[in-house]
Amino acid sequence: MSDYLVPFGPQHPAIKEPISLRLKLSGSTVEGVDAQLGYIHRGVEKIFERENINNALYLAERICGICSYAHASAYTRAMESMMHIRAPPRVQYLRTMFAELERLHSHLLWAGFMCHEIGFETLFQLFWREREQILDVFERYTGNRVHHSYNKLGTVRYDIEDEDYIREQVHSILPTVKSLRSEIKGNGVVAARFKKVGPVTHKQAIEYCLVGPPARACGVKNDIRKLDPYEAYGKTKFKQPIYKSGDSYARTMVRLDEIFESVKIIDQCLRDMPATKVPKHSLKALPQGEGYGRVEAPRGENFHYYIVKDSKITRAKIRPPTLAVFPALETMMLGAHVGDVPVIVASIDPCIGCMERITVTKGRRTETLTEQEFRRKYCG
Amino acid sequence: MALMKKSPWVAVYNASSCNGCDLEVLAMLTPRYDIERFGCLWRDSPRHADILLVTGIGTKQSAKRLKRIYDQMASPKYVIAVGSCAISGGVFKEGHNFAGPIDKIIPVDAYVPGCPPRPESIILGVVKVLEKMK
Ligand code: SF4
Numbered sequence: 339m340s341d342y343l344v345p346f347g348p349q350h351p352a353i354k355e356p357i358s359l360r361l362k363l364s365g366s367t368v369e370g371v372d373a374q375l376g377y378i379h380r381g382v383e384k385i386f387e388r389e390n391i392n393n394a395l396y397l398a399e400r401i402c403g404i405c406s407y408a409h410a411s412a413y414t415r416a417m418e419s420m421m422h423i424r425a426p427p428r429v430q431y432l433r434t435m436f437a438e439l440e441r442l443h444s445h446l447l448w449a450g451f452m453c454h455e456i457g458f459e460t461l462f463q464l465f466w467r468e469r470e471q472i473l474d475v476f477e478r479y480t481g482n483r484v485h486h487s488y489n490k491l492g493t494v495r496y497d498i499e500d501e502d503y504i505r506e507q508v509h510s511i512l513p514t515v516k517s518l519r520s521e522i523k524g525n526g527v528v529a530a531r532f533k534k535v536g537p538v539t540h541k542q543a544i545e546y547c548l549v550g551p552p553a554r555a556c557g558v559k560n561d562i563r564k565l566d567p568y569e570a571y572g573k574t575k576f577k578q579p580i581y582k583s584g585d586s587y588a589r590t591m592v593r594l595d596e597i598f599e600s601v602k603i604i605d606q607c608l609r610d611m612p613a614t615k616v617p618k619h620s621l622k623a624l625p626q627g628e629g630y631g632r633v634e635a636p637r638g639e640n641f642h643y644y645i646v647k648d649s650k651i652t653r654a655k656i657r658p659p660t661l662a663v664f665p666a667l668e669t670m671m672l673g674a675h676v677g678d679v680p681v682i683v684a685s686i687d688p689c690i691g692c693m694e695r696i697t698v699t700k701g702r703r704t705e706t707l708t709e710q711e712f713r714r715k716y717c718g
Numbered sequence: 719m720a721l722m723k724k725s726p727w728v729a730v731y732n733a734s735s736c737n738g739c740d741l742e743v744l745a746m747l748t749p750r751y752d753i754e755r756f757g758c759l760w761r762d763s764p765r766h767a768d769i770l771l772v773t774g775i776g777t778k779q780s781a782k783r784l785k786r787i788y789d790q791m792a793s794p795k796y797v798i799a800v801g802s803c804a805i806s807g808g809v810f811k812e813g814h815n816f817a818g819p820i821d822k823i824i825p826v827d828a829y830v831p832g833c834p835p836r837p838e839s840i841i842l843g844v845v846k847v848l849e850k851m852k
Contacts, residue, residue, distance in 0.1 A: 356780060380810045381810070396809065463748055470750050483836065484834050
């Protein structure tokens, strides 16, 4: 029997995006979780259905502001698979490099956020200061800090000029990240707040189909960059960090280790990139039919599926990483101390904007509908 | 600076943004931009805040919540709409769940355009509101 029902969110200091969790507590132990979604549901899949293929790229990257480039690359991968083309080698290396730059900025952002959850404001500020170095690179080559609009079908918008600048910026973050990592590793407070908090076992991870760092924290090797290499990942060497314990601490460590691997990939890209020209336009045919694209976003596998007819999208289906990880959140929380809930939520690195689906609420009644029912009732 | 006579506290509400605007609002707090130079203090609860930054389009569900949060704030209160989404709905304005833009839900004092706006321009928006407070 639970004693209290505590609402957590939608406007809550510990979660920056509005979701609402109803926590059933017995004493201070969590006995049940009920997630209420729908605050950020913008109907992106539906808006896709009227778009033509060139405009839809800009919509795809506005699904989420943190992994905006991952959505754009999944989109281009899907469209290019429909056209049976592959981008020229230099473009592939450029795209790989930008995907890794995005991973760096996303992981730094998240690491700062995780430290903020346990009250380490200084670490939060330090991680975010380093993140600005990466955003400078984005701004210099794409003109924007968050939504880069870097990909085009078959090519990219701009070539890079001075490779040394990128190398310098990327390496400038390493000393701080190294020292902060050892700080996190050796700190007793961090260990007390992260270790054995929100654990998932290897078996559960497979049952829930976890993706990304939460899965790699329980020993599941599921990096799409290794399993289904795209762009130039097949030609680069990197490790996937694997931990066994499956708790918040392991998830933290996986992401911090990935920062170093990403820097290695960027170095290889800058070294191996052929000095050819980036084509202005390489579209020979228009996409037609159906196709999918998947990429390893900073948070895990990001899957896009499209049907295209006469250069208009008629159906879009998107499975962002958080949607795959979210169901496991309940398992992580059961039996946890209520004070650990913010840490557990932050440890899966949720991106609610990506995963928002629909729940229809009328008064106290909630109904979850299939797409056809929803259309019949509300879109008619 | 004459503006520094007041020390407004700011809070943010994400009325269904893509996160891009929220990141830039958060970046405002971090060492490079550091909004505390202007005497602003970040508050997690809108009840303590004088200025509410609103990002996102305002969906049917979050519009109700936004109205409630606005009503909970103590007067005098100011609202800044951050980003194209908050101003007009941006790329999402044809969506079936669009209930905004924000100025249809609550009164707005300043608009900061951009997708997302740079932290500097959000700070400019805050400073403009400071001028309005005088
Ligand atoms: S204005 Fe742009 S960055 Fe801001 S919430 Fe809207 S789509 Fe995202």
